[in-house]
Amino acid sequence: MKRLLFFYFLLISIAICSQTISGTVISEESNPISKVLIVNMTSNQKVYSDNVGNFSIEGKIGDELRFAKERYKGEKIIIINNLLKVVLQQLPQEIEEVKIINKRLAESQEEKLRKDIGLPKGPEKPREKPVGAKEVLLPLLGASLNVDNLYKWLSGNSRRLKNRYKYEDLQEGLAWIQNNVDLEYFAEAGILPDKFNDFLMFSLKDEKVLMYMKAKNVGGITVALDNNIATYLERITKK
Missing domain, CATH: 2.60.40.10 (Immunoglobulins)
Incomplete structure (x- = not known):
């Protein structure tokens, strides 16, 4: 019994x-x-x-x-x-019109605040558009040549701008991931906090990681990063 x-x-x-x-x-x-x-x-x-x-x-x-x-x-x-x-719960999808409206609203509020406290308007520093081969070569086919564009292209100025913008966008994207993904989730999967940055850099070769980072899609970046966990852990184990 x-x-x-x-x-x-x-x-x-x-x-x-x-x-x-x-x-x-x-x-x-x-x-x-x-x-x-x-x-x-x-x-x-x-x-x-x-x-x-x-x-x-x-x-x-x-x-x-x-x-x-x-x-x-x-x-x-x-x-x-x-x-x-x-x-x-589905996340709201931002459309370009909403972004424009929000930007204009923020700018108008900023302008009102600036006038209320009597501060001069700060200098605007929009990104300079890098000159590409198209802007240089097309004028050679008939239109007037833009000497300034030609100089920027030949001197490497445009290439340096592209690299700088690429670096700035990458840093912004990595900071966004750090502030929005569930780090505990990845720690439980074997990616400890001190290895997370290294894991992110390793995962950037994945086009989906880059795509979802650029789109600031939390669900998408979680899935895309998850797909790289096993390969990353295997790599660091072999070292």
């Missing part, structure tokens, strides 16, 4: 400790969301939702699941049963 009870409790323990968690990922409008990255933060197992938003992942009660998807706000769920329904 004692042996039977032992095996009974053993089976119960196994069932509690390890089971398949199934679920569905949907939008706020109850539409299924496919290709959502789901990560068990305890076991680091990763799966993606299928075409109708369904997924299955190994886990146990109390494990934390995290969900990431381009254009959606990330979500964290603590497993309380083996059947989940997860709702992801």
